[in-house]
Amino acid sequence: MPPGPGRDERLLNLLACLLDSPAGRTMEELVAFPELGYPPRHESARRAFERDKDSLRAMGVPIAVSTSDGEHRYRVDPGEYYLPDLDLTDDERAALWLAVTAVALESGPAGGPGGADPRSAGTSALMKLGGFAGGPAEPVAVLPLDGTVVALFEAYQRRAPVSFRYRGETRTVDPWGLSSRRGHWYLAGRDHARDARRTFRTDRIEGEVEIGTPGTVTVPADFRAAEVLADQPLRYGDGPPVTARVRVDPGWEAALSGFPRDPEARFTRLDDGALLAEMPVVNRDAFRSLMIELLEHAVVLDPPELRDDLVGWLRAVAGEEA
């Protein structure tokens, strides 16, 4: 062990000092405190301080920097740092612990930008809320949760717009809500360029999410993610629905059960035992996905654009593109 305080001790005392310095402290002041045990050489001390600052920020400590007379002063605003008292009862805390152990929130194997480890996020969150009470639960569900969703949630919490690449286009969106449906996360919000509400599947976002200026988004008071993202994937997206007419072979209706029924959908039994499904479609990707689920056991009859869309896609897969 080197003489002087360990790094854990220094980080704690640095944090205490930053919390206790309303006017802020310069780096020179901080590294000069013998109690913090920074190395004597200026360059080494500066590097060690930068590393400490990064560690604290990575833990979520809001370190603020103000500049006056060319000097940077660092501080932590207690109001920003402190967790408000949630006033949880023991049974409420136990219920949260049960939920965190019953629901495995896993980042995809590819991780994600800024990917956090959700299981340890649940553990550290519970510690902040006063520790664990009661035992862990049997696993009930696995949901994906990657860095993209965390970044979108952070923007939504801070009422900040987000920008990201989606289908090869940069979209800027006011986040209004996040929803997990059938194992996928969706972002709903106002698309700036289209000045209209849009829905995005988060695992189709390409690359990093950029978070804009906090406090510039107002979520409409009557907005409910659960209602907008009614469990009808065929309805997500832009524009008015078209009615798809699909002939499903006898015995294959069950494949449709994976898709929740739209109240406006109609199903008719044909003379040969096949099922005629008439469904409103907005989201062509979801429609194509449904048709793929049915493989060669169903045919799109109408409208021509949906039929051509699917046939064109299949031809490309079959390598029959002209």
Next chain:
Amino acid sequence: MSPRPVVEDELRRVLALVPWLVAHPGARKDDVAERFGITREQLEHDLALILMIGVPPYSPGDYIGLDDEGETVEVWLAEYFRRPLRLTPAEALTLLAAGRALLAVPGSDPDGPLGRAVAKLQAATGDADVDVNLGGPRYLDAVREAAAAGETIEIEYWSAARGEANRRMIDPGPPFFAMGEWYSDAHCHHRGEARMFRIDRIRDLRPTGRHFEVEPPPAGSRPPEPMAAGRGGVPVVVDVPAGAAWVAETYPVDEVVERPGGGRTVTLRVGEPAWLERLLLRAGPGASVQEPESWRDLGPEAARRILERYEEHGG
């Protein structure tokens, strides 16, 4: 995921421990260790660290007061650490999403302790809620009850691979939700082996009155992988284009290698070729099977089979 530096884990814990100890003077050390999921040894280590906390330049009044002689512990004067650090977005989202997910399981009580905890959490974290919907196939409750009671059930099960339904007896395991569907890991009498059933594909269900022995899965364990378990899946290597990178995020994969340009080479286990056909068709023209060689043409062949139907129907 790379392991997190130990020092940050320790710091997180100490910053949560101090305010709790201040609020609970005289707490028993064993209880504290249990509550924070650590050993007595770790706790003693943390307490030694807490004793060193002070605001530089140190003066006697700036140290944290600590009395940890014997079996109890008392902390005072920890003014600057009187509250825990606010939740990070990942922490808040994890609690909210897990809470909402469990509340979305059919049969849970929205007004119970979990519902109240989630509401308090939401109010304290920027009033940002998340909506989680797990769906609820028709026979979910019946499977859950049979699994809990250890009752063999007879089901009519629709197989997407063969496009037909048949009846069989199963000893169902407790339902779990993964990859957007509800599953039961069951013992199938018909096959005499473990099989994974998608509950939304059960078309009919009847209790049999016969019972089997229930083996509860170990608490805190992970649910089984729907695609891998009990199937002896074949490892398949697939190249997917950048636009279909979701494949790697959506399905349980053994390995993902990012290629220049954003595409991925994904290794996953496949039980039924029909399942892989659907994956390839969804991923689109840029996706191709590298291994096994016998499945290289699986996607294009499936596409051609479907296209034949369109020719019959006047394409």
